[in-house]
Amino acid sequence: MSYDLMREFADSWGLLVMALFFVGCIAFALRPGGKKQADQAAQILFKDD
Numbered sequence: 001m002s003y004d005l006m007r008e009f010a011d012s013w014g015l016l017v018m019a020l021f022f023v024g025c026i027a028f029a030l031r032p033g034g035k036k037q038a039d040q041a042a043q044i045l046f047k048d049d
Helices: 003-029 034-042
Strands: none
16 A cells, blocks of 8 residues: 555544544543442552552
């Protein structure tokens, strides 16, 4: 694949894919049932104390 073709893909569809992935990550982190799991993950380091 040529550089120009890769550059054109990255400027159009690649940007869209990365933006959708970012929005999906934010939605996953802020979903209604996520607080309990986030609190559990935050306490992993202190489990042995």
